[in-house]
Amino acid sequence: MFATAAAALLVIMCLALVRAFRGPKIYDRILAVNMFGTKTVLLIAVYGFMTGRPEFLDLGIFYALINFVGVIAALKFIERLDEYDEQEER
Numbered sequence: 001m002f003a004t005a006a007a008a009l010l011v012i013m014c015l016a017l018v019r020a021f022r023g024p025k026i027y028d029r030i031l032a033v034n035m036f037g038t039k040t041v042l043l044i045a046v047y048g049f050m051t052g053r054p055e056f057l058d059l060g061i062f063y064a065l066i067n068f069v070g071v072i073a074a075l076k077f078i079e080r081l082d083e084y085d086e087q088e089e090r
Contacts, residue, residue, distance in 0.1 A: 002046050002049055002050040003050065005046050006043060006046050006047065006050065009039050009042055009043045009046065010043070012039055013036055013039045013040070013043070016032045016033075016035045016036040016039065017032070017036060019031075019032035019035075020032035020033050020036065026078055027078075030071060030074055030075060030078070033071070033074075034067065034071045037063070037064070037067030037070075037071070038064070038067065040063060040067075041060040041061075041063055041064045041067070042060075044056050044057075044059055044060040044063065045057055045060045048060070
């Protein structure tokens, strides 16, 4: 059962990577990277339960925190870049 879940997560992660590379806008790409990070957390948890080591959940939580902070930082950077471009156009 866990192997099936891991395989499904890998497929979804591949689809997220495709969206990250092909996304028409930067926000689509950031959303795809965030989705990839979230699925990585799930994959770490599933792997931990497959191997009988549920302490991998701690690693997953830590990775989720890093993923969240990274996405917020990237969005703030893009927002500031957009503001700078608007000021430059005036």
